[in-house]
Amino acid sequence: MALLELRNVSKEFGAIRALNDVSFTIKPGEIVGLMGDNGAGKSTLVKIMSGIYQPTGGELLFGGERAHIHSPGEARRLGIETVYQDLALADNLTASANIFLGRELKYGFGPFKLLRHRAMNARAVELFAELKSETRADDLVRQMSGGQRQAVAIARTRLTDARLILMDEPTAAISVRQVAEVLGLIHRLRDAGIAVILISHRMPDVFAVCERVIVMRRGSKVADKPIAGSSPEEVTALITGALEAA
Amino acid sequence: MADTVQGFSNVRRTRFWQRGFFASQTAYVLLALVVLVFAMSLASGNFLSPGNISNIVRNFSFIAIATLGITLVIITGGIDLSVGSTMALSATTTSLTMVGLTAAGFYPFPGSQLILALIAGFGTAAIIGFANGFAIAKLKLSPFVTTLGSLSIVRGLTYVATQGRGTAPTGPDKALFLAITSGQVGGIPVSFLYLVVLAVLMWLVLNHTAWGRHVYAIGGNEAAGRLTGVPVDRVKIQVYVLCSLAAGFNGIIISGWLGSAPANLAQAYELTIIAAAVIGGANLAGGVGGAAGAIIGCILIEVIRNGLVLARVDPYWQQTLVGCIIVAAVLVDRFRSLRSG
Numbered sequence: 001m002a003l004l005e006l007r008n009v010s011k012e013f014g015a016i017r018a019l020n021d022v023s024f025t026i027k028p029g030e031i032v033g034l035m036g037d038n039g040a041g042k043s044t045l046v047k048i049m050s051g052i053y054q055p056t057g058g059e060l061l062f063g064g065e066r067a068h069i070h071s072p073g074e075a076r077r078l079g080i081e082t083v084y085q086d087l088a089l090a091d092n093l094t095a096s097a098n099i100f101l102g103r104e105l106k107y108g109f110g111p112f113k114l115l116r117h118r119a120m121n122a123r124a125v126e127l128f129a130e131l132k133s134e135t136r137a138d139d140l141v142r143q144m145s146g147g148q149r150q151a152v153a154i155a156r157t158r159l160t161d162a163r164l165i166l167m168d169e170p171t172a173a174i175s176v177r178q179v180a181e182v183l184g185l186i187h188r189l190r191d192a193g194i195a196v197i198l199i200s201h202r203m204p205d206v207f208a209v210c211e212r213v214i215v216m217r218r219g220s221k222v223a224d225k226p227i228a229g230s231s232p233e234e235v236t237a238l239i240t241g242a243l244e245a246a
Numbered sequence: 247m248a249d250t251v252q253g254f255s256n257v258r259r260t261r262f263w264q265r266g267f268f269a270s271q272t273a274y275v276l277l278a279l280v281v282l283v284f285a286m287s288l289a290s291g292n293f294l295s296p297g298n299i300s301n302i303v304r305n306f307s308f309i310a311i312a313t314l315g316i317t318l319v320i321i322t323g324g325i326d327l328s329v330g331s332t333m334a335l336s337a338t339t340t341s342l343t344m345v346g347l348t349a350a351g352f353y354p355f356p357g358s359q360l361i362l363a364l365i366a367g368f369g370t371a372a373i374i375g376f377a378n379g380f381a382i383a384k385l386k387l388s389p390f391v392t393t394l395g396s397l398s399i400v401r402g403l404t405y406v407a408t409q410g411r412g413t414a415p416t417g418p419d420k421a422l423f424l425a426i427t428s429g430q431v432g433g434i435p436v437s438f439l440y441l442v443v444l445a446v447l448m449w450l451v452l453n454h455t456a457w458g459r460h461v462y463a464i465g466g467n468e469a470a471g472r473l474t475g476v477p478v479d480r481v482k483i484q485v486y487v488l489c490s491l492a493a494g495f496n497g498i499i500i501s502g503w504l505g506s507a508p509a510n511l512a513q514a515y516e517l518t519i520i521a522a523a524v525i526g527g528a529n530l531a532g533g534v535g536g537a538a539g540a541i542i543g544c545i546l547i548e549v550i551r552n553g554l555v556l557a558r559v560d561p562y563w564q565q566t567l568v569g570c571i572i573v574a575a576v577l578v579d580r581f582r583s584l585r586s587g
Contacts, residue, residue, distance in 0.1 A: 071475070072472075072475055076475065082473075088474060089467060089470055090462070090466030090470050090471065090533070091467065092462060092465065093459070093463060097459060097463075098470075101459070101463055101471070101474040101476060102471075102474035102476045103474075104456040106455075106456060113456065117454075
């Protein structure tokens, strides 16, 4: 059964039609690449799946049931986590504060709840160890490298049992070695049964880890096929419009 | 520890004096304050006399509670220019309520007039804060312009309500009112005790509750806060309400010490209050600040003012010097951050 299904999803911003009848399904544990040029509608699609935008037409089904994802919090409750392109980190807070932002661990009664600093730090250390990242839980994000920031953003998605992780350009700002680490991490997520949608400009990344690729152009889906049956050349042609559809 | 689990081959741990409190602007300003106090005590024998210390303590308490409040706003990356006006209107409302209840002969039990007057005073402050917060968080107006508007609106209302005259608290609860605002407990001004309690509370809330962490997160990256499920708008409105309540409380205390609430009470105080917060390490860009810094900033301004008087320096130099201190404090912080990249 499909984990997530989009049926004829459309999104209009005033006169601009950013998404045009987009339909696809994601199965549990599947890694799907989402590709397209700037303005093709990738980010809009991600924002609809993560609850930031509401579609103006069509519907979303999660686990076979119609889902109304009104907010990022709602998406998270369903089990959809997102790694945003700009990483959505507060520079002035520590790594562990960022990981737990909005869902801090607390103790106490009623409205008087204090933070469990140690428990949160310990969990953050575990997560970074899992990700094999040289990131300290109590360092400020301001002092971190691109790869460490990426690790913080990804660690955040591992706090709860996510079923689908959306990654918006996770390899855009990091070093070659760190790219390999992020791709390795995506494999580990799949082994744990978690589906991943990888939004990327980088053809090699998509061909290295994805099982299927969805190509968007001008708000419409122009291709949805197994990686094995495609090639970087074909995908490039689909993105630019040299090839109409496949 | 993390260090043993993973190999941090080329990532050196920063030393303790390079992070946390020791690396903050607040720490530098505290050091400057200690040096200043030492220099003053050498320059003038009267500086450390009990009378003068009590003088300083009372004077800085006049702006310190409002500074705690505005520090919260500044941490979220906002600003509240209406604190001075809020101090005046809250104090005026409190006095007018006491006057009105006395004229109406309403006095069911001892203290009742005072309680109602304080509810009116704090209620006024809360309404101003909510209006500011709502306009800024929900209507997305700029904090500077919004509170510049309310600075004028609230000051205007104070003049309208009093016809430009001062109002003195009167009636059977007057003595009680003066005791809780300008009295002393064991030789310590009661306003200073309020300040200490509120500062400890603020430190606790900022550092050990989720709400406090959200306040910092909004100042650091508001968009990130929204994406991670922080109730950004609600926290912002709460912060402006708290700031106004602190200002109102401070205004009521001043009116108790003066024995009346003149319509021009706390005129232009917002600038001193913002200066104190900034000197103490609150960053107007948001994300940085704390209760200790707010108080240290207030003490520094008052010590300079007091010291200049004792040293018989022309008091007109005072403002110039406070201005220099603001720039110096921010400069030191700038050089430090340049050095550490």
